[in-house]
Amino acid sequence: MDTRHVVIGIDIGGTTTSLGFVDRHGNVLAEATLATGRERAQDLVVRVVDAIFGLQRQLPQDFKLMGIGIGVPNANHTKGTVEYPVNLAWDEITDLAGLMRGHFQLPVAVTNDANAAAVGEMLFGAAQGLRDFIVITLGTGLGSGLVVNGQMVYGADGSAGELGHTVVDPEGRACACGKRGCLETYASASGICRTVLALLAERREPSPLRQLSADQLTSKGIADAALDGDVIALEAFERTGRILGMKLADAVAHTLPEAIFLFGGLAKAGDLILRPTRTHLEAFLFPPYRGRVQVLPSAVDQGSSAVLGAAALIWNELT
């Protein structure tokens, strides 16, 4: 048996950090999860390195480690840094690639989770063979990864692709970024909860959602209500899909992708979100583009997707 080439994929989130050894074909050979504490970056890195050594014992002897890919919020791919993270108790600017290279003399690539998801989709998912596509992550916020001419779009300084902060309504909902009316305040797991609250204020229909506090609402709960035929929940998906479709039509006007993949918590609602998104995307598209752009669910295993995406970063740069 040949030496097996593997890379390490690491996904750092505000509450959980996942890591795994991944081969060229997207097989996760060993995986682990840590709680992300309110700790300094260097302390988390030390714990991650310990976990890596622990996982190595589960691997066959004959592997060769090729590099380390890291998905992390507020990452700058060009510099290898994390800058002004909102959900991590780190310094304003952390040289995360440098910290990791202090432990391993290997290529280290850092990018945000949505870009990692896009590279994962390109190497291991439904975007294999596509040269122009977009991945939208619908989690607490809305992340995006754009691929043009077969390459990730990192932009002039390594942090392009923030479709969550394009504007839907300049006088609209307050966004965590300080602006108003950003796309992610409408089209995300938290955005659809806000839309339900607005609908409960606006409409009179009875709904089981009236029994939940704002803090109790979840996109999963809204999806369940919609599947039960609740009109408020159904209308919330319709409005969310309309706004997402409208702004995805803008995205198509920029880079004309073959497909747009939806990923993350709210995307698990499946047709509830896909159908209105497709309908309104078509209506808002520049007419010559109509009928050409598919909106599809991600085909990367959502259980390991963050680790796969992070690992794909390195595989993509090695080829």
Added chain:
Amino acid sequence: MDTRHVVIGIDIGGTTTSLGFVDRHGNVLAEATLATGRERAQDLVVRVVDAIFGLQRQLPQDFKLMGIGIGVPNANHTKGTVEYPVNLAWDEITDLAGLMRGHFQLPVAVTNDANAAAVGEMLFGAAQGLRDFIVITLGTGLGSGLVVNGQMVYGADGSAGELGHTVVDPEGRACACGKRGCLETYASASGICRTVLALLAERREPSPLRQLSADQLTSKGIADAALDGDVIALEAFERTGRILGMKLADAVAHTLPEAIFLFGGLAKAGDLILRPTRTHLEAFLFPPYRGRVQVLPSAVDQGSSAVLGAAALIWNELT
């Protein structure tokens, strides 16, 4: 003296077709202009070919023709076609590259005028050395050319970059494309005329613009009135810059360019349009992007810019 390598740049517009011989450094060695008639594509091509032979006599003997670049509305770069042109009396789909290759056994590249302007800016203008930038053409409509990682963005089928048809207001102004509220109905030479009409309806201030019919209004006339201190004209530039700045902030969220270049008729208004565009772009930008993106006038000679851009297409593909 060495043989001089030259390319032919051709810009086909609804009323005028310009062509010229251009060397590697962007020098226009000979140039001509034809009226574009209500004629078939093959008939226009025959007249263009005659004009090329005429211009050749003005060149030094020792030149070598390397290719032909064509800027034309509704062009598809990948296929070399012109599809459903609005302002040309051509068939629905014309293989323009093929028609031209019937006369010259040379590389022929076809793209729309805004993409040609972007390549021209990259090779001969202010975008030299930049890898990520956007050119916006503010003519009768709004065209755009995006460059990412040093490459033109043509998209999945060769016709990406239609920022003029991103949506400002889904219930807004009727657009020639059949949709409502497209950016070009606000931010273009015709858009600012519509904004003046709306302001004349809304406001009571006296203005010399009240003496002009809708058909008499021009962006040049509005710029002249603004320079004379007319409040309606000044407010029209403010509103135009606000909408343009807002949508350029969206564009930055997609590809994070180093600079955005404004080009074309309305861009000639200079600071009248640049200043409000810059102010509102900054306000609408995702905060981490603020202060990083320049909005600049094009630095390509506007007299020969269309021919230079078309020629640049070939020079870009030969390098």
